[in-house]
Amino acid sequence: MTLLQITSLLIALAGVFGAINYLLLRLPSSIGIFIVSLMASLTILLLDRLMPGLGMADQVRSIVGKIEFSDALLEGMLGLLLFAGALHVRLGALKREWTIIALMATLGVALSTAVAGLGFAWIMGMPLIVGLVFGALISPTDPVAVLGVLRDADLPQTLETKIAGESLFNDGVGYVVYLILVGVAFTGSGAGQEDVWTRALRLFVQEAFGGALLGLVLGWLTFRLMRRIDDYSLEVLLTLALAFGGYELAVALHVSAPIMAVCAGLLIGDIGTRHGMSEETRKYVEAFWKLIDEILNAVLFMMIGFEVFAIALSMDAVLAGAIAVPLALAARFAAVVVPVSILRPFRDFDSGVVRIMTWGGLKGGISVALALSLPSSDWTPLMLTATYAVVVFSIIVQGLTVAPLARRLSSGGGPG
Numbered sequence: 001m002t003l004l005q006i007t008s009l010l011i012a013l014a015g016v017f018g019a020i021n022y023l024l025l026r027l028p029s030s031i032g033i034f035i036v037s038l039m040a041s042l043t044i045l046l047l048d049r050l051m052p053g054l055g056m057a058d059q060v061r062s063i064v065g066k067i068e069f070s071d072a073l074l075e076g077m078l079g080l081l082l083f084a085g086a087l088h089v090r091l092g093a094l095k096r097e098w099t100i101i102a103l104m105a106t107l108g109v110a111l112s113t114a115v116a117g118l119g120f121a122w123i124m125g126m127p128l129i130v131g132l133v134f135g136a137l138i139s140p141t142d143p144v145a146v147l148g149v150l151r152d153a154d155l156p157q158t159l160e161t162k163i164a165g166e167s168l169f170n171d172g173v174g175y176v177v178y179l180i181l182v183g184v185a186f187t188g189s190g191a192g193q194e195d196v197w198t199r200a201l202r203l204f205v206q207e208a209f210g211g212a213l214l215g216l217v218l219g220w221l222t223f224r225l226m227r228r229i230d231d232y233s234l235e236v237l238l239t240l241a242l243a244f245g246g247y248e249l250a251v252a253l254h255v256s257a258p259i260m261a262v263c264a265g266l267l268i269g270d271i272g273t274r275h276g277m278s279e280e281t282r283k284y285v286e287a288f289w290k291l292i293d294e295i296l297n298a299v300l301f302m303m304i305g306f307e308v309f310a311i312a313l314s315m316d317a318v319l320a321g322a323i324a325v326p327l328a329l330a331a332r333f334a335a336v337v338v339p340v341s342i343l344r345p346f347r348d349f350d351s352g353v354v355r356i357m358t359w360g361g362l363k364g365g366i367s368v369a370l371a372l373s374l375p376s377s378d379w380t381p382l383m384l385t386a387t388y389a390v391v392v393f394s395i396i397v398q399g400l401t402v403a404p405l406a407r408r409l410s411s412g413g414g415p416g
Helices: 005-026 030-049 055-067 071-086 091-096 099-126 128-138 143-153 158-187 192-228 231-255 257-275 280-308 315-343 353-359 365-372 382-412
Strands: none
Touching: 005 030, 005 055, 005 280, 005 315, 030 055, 030 280, 030 315, 030 382, 055 071, 055 099, 055 231, 055 280, 071 143, 071 158, 071 231, 071 257, 071 280, 071 365, 091 158, 091 257, 091 315, 099 128, 099 158, 099 315, 099 353, 128 365, 128 382, 143 158, 143 382, 158 192, 158 353, 192 231, 192 257, 192 365, 231 257, 231 280, 280 365, 280 382, 315 382, 353 382, 365 382
């Protein structure tokens, strides 16, 4: 199939699955589309098991293989999704919560990687560094899933800013940590261990700070250009050029493209909308990016459902998935409770903040994409299946219950 045919098929299926969810399940759009997609995939696998002569699973698996989920998300959709998500986060609110967001996106990601990685390596008997790779790929919360849930949660503004800001930034930081650990675990070098970690630290600084600087510079230049223009269609096009072109420039310059997209989106969404756009342009820009966000969300969650064809369903892999789910929750708890405990003597927190942010740390397409991009090894199928189990649990169980939990706890249901 050609790229155009695959794209057409994905959009058509997302529309059909969205209609099924709207008419029958009536679940939140992204979660409902994911469940319909997953059920369709499992039905095909069951039919193939009962009637092997049909060969349906092999045909679908062939199409899924051609999509190259990792490339489609990490090098295509992710930049647009992060930019769209960041457009709706205000810098003023983010500035007031920057300490907890910064701690959770750095120390929190490190703690989550360590807890999940050490636990998984010990239980599964794999090398420690390989376990840490697994910890890194399930540590980022998925801003696409998190921001979708926030729309229905009606949380206090401070708590919503913490969750949204942290999900946007820990995604980029987690991706950098993953790249570093994969380089150490699977490529290695003849250099000494000290040299390896020195290069890893240099790579982290280059990726994270380089991505932030590039995003701010490109966002500022786009903002200055938009101030001189009063044409809503052209200004929408400029924001699209910033998201697409900036992401690819970041990849070419070897800096963090996700962090670039977040920083550029924050600048345009706050300073750009207030000082660089007319009221008409602002409405069109916000409506355009909301539509892009919802369409890509639908396609992404449908694709995650079909990725069940890419995983191993052996008993060992299923056991690894069952182990990975509580490990991921424990790792997320550590990533939340330690930063909150550090800052609690100096500031107040919303009621139930630890429980809400732990349960609301949804995993999604980013973790699946990172797992699918792992170099081939004896441990790769196991880690892929475990990651998929964590994502399925996160989207369905956590995704459907976090909004009611958040409303109950934030209204005074107990301490953080």
